[in-house]
Amino acid sequence: MHIRYVDGAPRRLEHFDPQVDLTAADVAHVAEIFRTPLDGAYNWDYHVADDRIRRLYELGKELNWNAATDVGWGQTPDWHAAPAPTPSRVEELLTDFPWNGYAPFDAFDTQQKLAFVRHEVAWALSQFLHGEQGALLVASQLASCAPSFNAKLYAASQTFDEARHVEVFNRYVRSKVGFTYPVTGGLKDLLDKILTDERWDLKFIGMQIVLEGLALAAFHTRRNETDDPVLKELLYLVIRDEARHVTFGVNYLEEFVATLSEQEREERAEFAYQACVVSRDRLIGTDVFRYFGWDVDHARAALVERGLNADFLNMLYARIIPNLKRIGLLTDGVRPKFEEMGVLDFEHLATDGDIDWRELERPLDLEG
Template sequence: MTRYTPTVEIGLDRMREMARGNFDLSWMDSNPEGWGHEVQRSKAGLKLTDVDHGFYGEVPEHGSIHGTMAPRGCHVPEGTISLDQYTINEMTEIWADNAAALYDEAVVRQWNSVTDVPWEKLETLPEDMEKAVCQMCTGLAEVEFVAGDMPAKWLCRINHDFHEVKLFLATQIMDEARHLDVFRKRALANGGGLLTASPGQEELLAAILNAPDYATASALMHIFGEGFVLTLFRQGEFLAPTEVEKTIFGLCMQDEARHVAYGVKHLKFLLERHPEREEDIHAILEVGEQAIFSLTLEPQTSEPRAILAGGGLENIELGMARMAFIYEKQVREYLQRLKVAGIDRESRLSIPTEIPYKEIAT
């Protein structure tokens, strides 16, 4: 006679009972509070924000102690094992009131680098311009996926009761995969190639990935790092020599805007409830400011952008003046985002608010 493990024997006993017509069916009445949920669809379709309301929209300040992946609002049977995985159990550490809406937007606005970029419109560029594009894309391919790696590092640690944030961060990882992909493709697609990496960027990436907790990592990445990149993409007309680059900047810009919007709302939510954390945020932002200023003036960062902004190597000085304008705009928008989040950083800013390029030259 075949002998099975106790687990299999229990399963066989259940099967015998069902074969005799003895069904459990207790699950049918397991969640009376959650039964009868009504939903009104939005005109655009059924959104996460449409279904997560009332009983199912109640987000706990402290994530469930059972430590499972059971969806928020369902019945969790007694004795269900804990995964012992979640270390981020406080709502304030990760929450943003716009997370669900940003997730809905992200899934609707997905794009791909295979068919949504008009690669057929690539033009043969002068060598200095092609090298500048390829160097800029090398740098962007290097830095972009930190916004995928950082949330991936923390995602499995976030309590499953905060699924709105987890879903949004999952879309961010996919967004950044596309960004790495599209900038690498552009560097390799037009007879050029990848050029040189940036030590300065690696310092900023290290600060983000080595941040002591999710909240400080988010402030540094979402508001500071991605905020600077977002402003850069918005100035794409200065940097895009063909329709291909303009399209790439436009598509990436809409993704970055979502990430920054989450970061601002998250920091605001955190500081309203834990104002004592402000000094931690100031400290990590100072690290980021030092790193971004250093890499902004690295030759492999500043010079290719200046060549593109000026329209060629012969106009690099004009391009430097234009990039100085973009830098000033990056800093202004960074300070404004922090102000919206509840931090006045202006008096403590550790880098210049502008680069007076012409004055320095004289």
């Protein structure tokens, strides 16, 4: 085993060679250390309360799936075996492509346009992969630091869910895309903050409300947009799990936040607000713009102006704002700031659309 320690996340694209079959001895691990003053907690009362957290734990076990066998990987060829797209397929891909009409994109020839489409998918899927790794690390911290028994069991089951998510996105980018982008700065900052903060409940808020909300918004948006049946299928499975994770966070935090002092609550609310700002401003594929030689600031402004991430942001706020309200973090301190962002109206949504127990309990539809 070779481990190479680095000071920060790599900034280069990684290309996969389909011909190479690596053994454990060939793999060179690139690891970045983070330090965290994690306060762990034993729980010495093994009484099991028959509550919503226990029910979620049972659901997690019942709705387990296998990334290797429950996804129809063979429905589409792997990237290195895929035939060149037919002219009608090219037209399908490029008509209505959201960057049409942006001068630097219009200046591309067809091959460059197709490459851009592929890079955009690679960037997004790479962020899913990096985000899932972050979720895996945070969920494992929660198993250790959550103070109550059911929450520990639940966090352990979530840890396994997140491991499957890392597995399934990793396999998808390797087999269907062929290369990955490095983690984007905004996502890395959010993960660093959540993983290294010493307050366990802030990890909970950061992970179960903000990151899971982000994940759900991004996965739903991508599932609506893609016409790849493999990606649709695996996103269906992942979304089912993430909806349980958010529900866990909301149910647990609803009771916990009520025990905090006003100042503590304001600190948590400010953190959630800052995370929303990062999500709005810094989860943008600027590395793709850079790769294609675009002026990054200009392209970012064009993206905002054209509302290219509007669906994602609407889905994000439609989840995060009602959930923050429900757990008591839409405080007087942050309300005006959310108002200024123009997203306070979302508080009137009854609840996050993914917290629907009937939906959560539905058996997995592995054909669809």
